[in-house]
Amino acid sequence: MANIVQFENVGLRYGVGEETLCDVSFTLRSGQFYFLTGASGAGKTSLLRLLYLSQRPSRGIIRLFGEDAVILPRGRLPGFRRRIGVVFQDFRLIPHLSAADNIALPLRVAGMAESEIARAVREMLNWIGLAERAGARPATLSGGEQQRVAIARAVIARPELLVADEPTGNVDPAMAERLLHLFQSLHRLGTTVVMATHDWHLIERVPGAHHLHLEHGRLVDPDPPMPPPAEARASTIVRSGL
Amino acid sequence: MTRGAKVRETGAEARALDDGGGAHVMSWVIAIMLFLTLLAGAAGLATARAAGALDRQMAGRLTVQIVEGEAQRRDAAAAQVLAVLRTQSDVARATPVAQADLARMLQPWLGDDAEAAGLPVPALIDVDLTSDDSAAIARVRSAVTRASPAARVDAHATWLGPVGRLLDTAAWLAGAIILLMLAATTAVVMLAARAGLEAHRGTIEVIHMLGATDRQVARLFQRRIALDAGIGAVAGGVLAGGAILLIAGQVGALDSELLGGMRLGPVDMGALVALPFGFVLLAVVAARLAVLRQMRRML
Numbered sequence: 318m319a320n321i322v323q324f325e326n327v328g329l330r331y332g333v334g335e336e337t338l339c340d341v342s343f344t345l346r347s348g349q350f351y352f353l354t355g356a357s358g359a360g361k362t363s364l365l366r367l368l369y370l371s372q373r374p375s376r377g378i379i380r381l382f383g384e385d386a387v388i389l390p391r392g393r394l395p396g397f398r399r400r401i402g403v404v405f406q407d408f409r410l411i412p413h414l415s416a417a418d419n420i421a422l423p424l425r426v427a428g429m430a431e432s433e434i435a436r437a438v439r440e441m442l443n444w445i446g447l448a449e450r451a452g453a454r455p456a457t458l459s460g461g462e463q464q465r466v467a468i469a470r471a472v473i474a475r476p477e478l479l480v481a482d483e484p485t486g487n488v489d490p491a492m493a494e495r496l497l498h499l500f501q502s503l504h505r506l507g508t509t510v511v512m513a514t515h516d517w518h519l520i521e522r523v524p525g526a527h528h529l530h531l532e533h534g535r536l537v538d539p540d541p542p543m544p545p546p547a548e549a550r551a552s553t554i555v556r557s558g559l
Numbered sequence: 560m561t562r563g564a565k566v567r568e569t570g571a572e573a574r575a576l577d578d579g580g581g582a583h584v585m586s587w588v589i590a591i592m593l594f595l596t597l598l599a600g601a602a603g604l605a606t607a608r609a610a611g612a613l614d615r616q617m618a619g620r621l622t623v624q625i626v627e628g629e630a631q632r633r634d635a636a637a638a639q640v641l642a643v644l645r646t647q648s649d650v651a652r653a654t655p656v657a658q659a660d661l662a663r664m665l666q667p668w669l670g671d672d673a674e675a676a677g678l679p680v681p682a683l684i685d686v687d688l689t690s691d692d693s694a695a696i697a698r699v700r701s702a703v704t705r706a707s708p709a710a711r712v713d714a715h716a717t718w719l720g721p722v723g724r725l726l727d728t729a730a731w732l733a734g735a736i737i738l739l740m741l742a743a744t745t746a747v748v749m750l751a752a753r754a755g756l757e758a759h760r761g762t763i764e765v766i767h768m769l770g771a772t773d774r775q776v777a778r779l780f781q782r783r784i785a786l787d788a789g790i791g792a793v794a795g796g797v798l799a800g801g802a803i804l805l806i807a808g809q810v811g812a813l814d815s816e817l818l819g820g821m822r823l824g825p826v827d828m829g830a831l832v833a834l835p836f837g838f839v840l841l842a843v844v845a846a847r848l849a850v851l852r853q854m855r856r857m858l
Contacts, residue, residue, distance in 0.1 A: 371768060373858060392772075394858065399770035409765050426771045470769075 327377030355531030589791025597799030603733025
């Protein structure tokens with residue numbers, strides 16, 4: 318199984334403060350499902366930003382799709398970004414575009430013909446169960462619906478790597494399960510999924526998933542999965558209402 | 560899969576930027592700038608034409624005055640000078656001004672009875688030279704004064720020169736105003752594009768993260784600015800065209816020999832018609848440069 322991402326001693330520092338990420342090394346294999354956990358401020362979002370090429374590291378080596386992403390010329394980054402789907406925690410849907418137009422955006426950016434886009438968007442809307450809301454603006458959608466649109470936008474171009482930053486953080490447990498099923502079905506199609514989450518319940522629902530855990534910017538005992546701290550697990554259970 | 564597909568521009572992609580409030584302020588700015596630029600351009604071109612016409616009028620033209628109080632001596636001297644002028648190789652044409660024409664010209668100042676009152680009126684001879692060089696003028700002046708000490712030679716260039724220089728200055732000033740307007744328009748468009756980027760930062764970041772190239776993002780703004788500039792160009796062009804036609808009609812009605820030269824030729828009209836297109840092009844290029852420069856600051 319090929320390595321799709323490789324981090325070697327990666328460090329990230331914003332400004333002149335302490336390193337947000339320190340000596341992070343790991344490998345993501347193609348077609349695997351990864352959970353990224355850690356307390357707030359542990360560096361999860363920073364690590365994901367490095368993964369989806371929104372940020373360059375301060376030091377270390379990042380190999381992405383077999384190429385050194387650290388020295389990748391800026392002009393080649395768009396081509397790499399099109400191979401990565403991103404689900405942002407705050408959805409980042411474009412407010413004046415309909416759900417269908419938001420979902421279609423990656424295909425339009427990639428220059429696909431409108432007829433093909435229309436077909437792909439229809440399929441995607443059916444897949445996320447929002448075929449009836451195709452023309453709805455994000456403001457008129459519920460949080461769960463917005464998150465599903467954001468996921469559909471991230472996956473419509475069939476990315477090789479899907480990066481999701483706490484995609485279930487703003488939805489109820491039932492919706493979180495539905496969203497997880499969407500990620501799992503995409504994973505079954507061969508996409509490598511990296512999902513940052515605090516929700517240990519979700520992690521248990523994906524057997525065979527790998528686990529990366531960050532503490533104070535350092536990756537701790539990445540694989541096999543760490544048992545969750547008792548208090549984190551308890552809070553998850555309380556939050557889930559289980 | 561879409562990787563490697565040829566990047567095309569679509570109307571739907573262009574909608575990625577919303578019509579935020581104030582987006583069409585650009586149309587107003589372009590309309591006003593273009594209106595003023597077209598007026599300055601029309602004035603400059605017409606003034607340049609008038610200056611050119613005046614130059615042609617002045618070039619190699621003289622008026623010979625025979626200042627002699629006694630009418631018979633004046634007419635004899637005028638005839639002698641005319642005869643001498645017509646023998647000069649530098650003279651293309653020498654035409655005496657009829658006394659009746661002179662009386663008509665003097666009538667506003669001296670009234671109808673100037674001749675009857677015995678006021679001395681000089682004889683005038685209009686002279687066209689074969690060339691406008693100063694040596695020819697000097698040779699003619701020398702020959703004329705030898706023929707009659709009462710003769711004075713006025714070169715038109717001497718007394719119309721300041722008018723010609725004023726017209727030239729006005730034409731250059733109009734050109735400078737046009738350049739300033741173009742520079743101001745460029746600056747405004749670049750500021751507007753940068754403000755637009757700031758206003759749409761969230762959208763741009765998302766599109767950027769989805770793999771849009773800098774050129775694709777720039778195209779979104781180019782389209783927006785082109786549309787706004789186009790609307791402004793039409794409005795400014797129509798208003799300026801109306802104003803120019805109105806002023807042209809009024810100048811034509813003046814029946815002035817000097818202002819009559821202030822006409823716009825076909826080339827001038829072509830340049831003025833091209834100006835709105837140039838404005839739109841300038842706006843698009845300025846927006847593109849501003850956006851590309853801003854985008855290069857993002858990873």
